Amino acid sequence: MTGVPASATGGTGRPASGGKLAAAAVNQASLWNIANILTMIRLVLVPAFVVLLLQDGGYDPVWRAWAWAAFAVAMITDVFDGHLARTYDLVTDFGKIADPIADKAIMAAGLICLSVLGDLPWWVTGVILLRELGITLMRFWVIRHGVIPASRGGKMKTLAQGTAVGMYVLALTGPLATLRFWVMAVAVLLTVATGLDYVRQAVVLRRRGLAEERAAAVAAGDRPA
Template identity: 85%
Template sequence: MTGVPASAAGGSGAKPVRGGKLGTAAVNQASLWNIANILTMVRLLLVPGFVLLLFHNGGYDPAWRSFAWAAFAIAMITDLFDGHLARTYNLVTDFGKIADPIADKAIMGAALVSLSVLGDLPWWITGVIIARELGITLMRFWVIRHAVIPASRGGKLKTLAQGTAVGMYVLALTGPLATLRFWMMMVAVVLTVVTGLDYVRQAVVLRRKGLAAERAAAAERAAEATEEALQAAAGTTVAGAVGGTVEGTVGAGSTAGAVAGATDVRGGVTDVRGGVTDVRGTAEARDAAEAER
C-alpha cells in the first residue's frame, strides 16, 4: 500500500545504477521478468490463497487462520520490498505501474471484506477504509494531468497501522490481545480518515495551481501572438510608407524632367526664330544696297 509502482529491470544487460535517477532509456530497456515484478505477481497470487485459507474449515479454525495470517504477512512484506527495489534499482515497467497498486488494494480489500463476512470486523470500518482507498485512487487520476500527489509519512504510517490491525484480526486472538487489536484498528481508521482529508487538500491545491499555470501559459501565448501580429502590421505599414515615398520621388523627378525638356524645346524654337529673323534682315540690307547702286 505504499503507492510506489513495482518495476522491471533493464533488459539490455547493463548494470543498473544504485539510487540513480530513472530515465527514459531505463524504462524502454526494462524487462518484465525481474524481481520487483515477480514479487508483485506473488502478492496478486496470494490474494485468493489468503481468502481460501481464512475461510477453510468454516473460517474459525485457529490453525488455518494462522496460515492465512502468514499469507497476509508475506503479501504485506513483498509490498515493501518491491517498492524498495523499484526505487533503488530503477526497475520500471508499465505492468508494474498498473499491477502494484492493484495488488495493494486487492490484498487489503480481500482481508477487510472477509473479516466482515465472518463477523469479526464491523462493516462500517471496512466501508470507510475501502471508500478512502478507492477515493484517493480516483483523485490521483483527477489531478494527474497537473501533478502527482506524493506519498506522505502519514500515508505510510496509515498503511503500517492498517496492516498491523488487519493482521491481528486475522489471528484468533482472545483476551487483552483482542482488546488491543480493536484499539489498533481505531488508530488505523483515524489515520485513514485524516490522511485521506490531507490528500484531498493537496489535490485541490495542486489542481488550482495547475489550472492557474495553464491560464498563465495561455495568456502568455496570446500576448506573444498579439505582439507578433502588431509587429507584422507595423512592418507592412512601414514598407507601404517607404514605397509611397519612393514612388512619389520618382514621379516628381519625371515631372521635373518633362518641364525641363519642354523649356529646352521652347528655347530652341526661339533660337531658330531669331536665326530666321537675322537671315531676313541680312537679305533686306543687301537688296537695299544694290538698289542704291
C-alpha cells in the same frame, strides 16, 4: 566497424531480422525482474489468503494462522518490491499498474472477509475501502496537473491497517484481542485524516495547475504573430 556482430548480420553487413527479435526478447525479459515477480506473488497470494481464511467456516485457529502467514508475506513483498524497483531502476509499466492493484486487493480481501465472518464491523471496512477508492480516483482527477506524493502519514496508515488486519486474522483472545481493537481504531483515524489531507493537496494542486494554464494562455496570446 559498424559495431554490429557478424552473427547478427548474417555475414552481409546488414542487421538481420533476428537482431530485432533478440532486442524485443531483451525488452520483454525486463518485465521478469525481481520487483515484478514479488508483485505477481502478492497477486497470487490474494485468492490463497481468502481460501485459507474461510476454511472450515473461517473459525479454525490453525487455518487462520496460515491465512495470517499468507497475509504477512504479501505485506512484506509490498515493502520490498517498490524499494527494489526504485533502487535498481526496475520500474516498468506493468509494475506501475499491478503494484497498487495488488496492495489494495490484499487489504480489501482481508477487510471484506473479516466483515463477512462478523469479526469486523462493515462500517470500518466501508470507510477504509471508500477512502482508498476515492483517493485513487482523485489522483486521476489531478494527474494532468501533477502527482500527489505519498506522505509519511500515508505510510503510517498503511502500516497501521496491515498490522490491525493481521491481528484480526489471527484468533486472538484476552488482552491481545483488546489491543487489536485499538490498533484498528488508530488505523481508521489515520485513514480518515490522511484522506482529508489528500483531498486538500488535490484541490491545491488542481488550482495551481489551472492558474498556470491560464497564465500560459495569456502569455501566448500576448506574443506577436
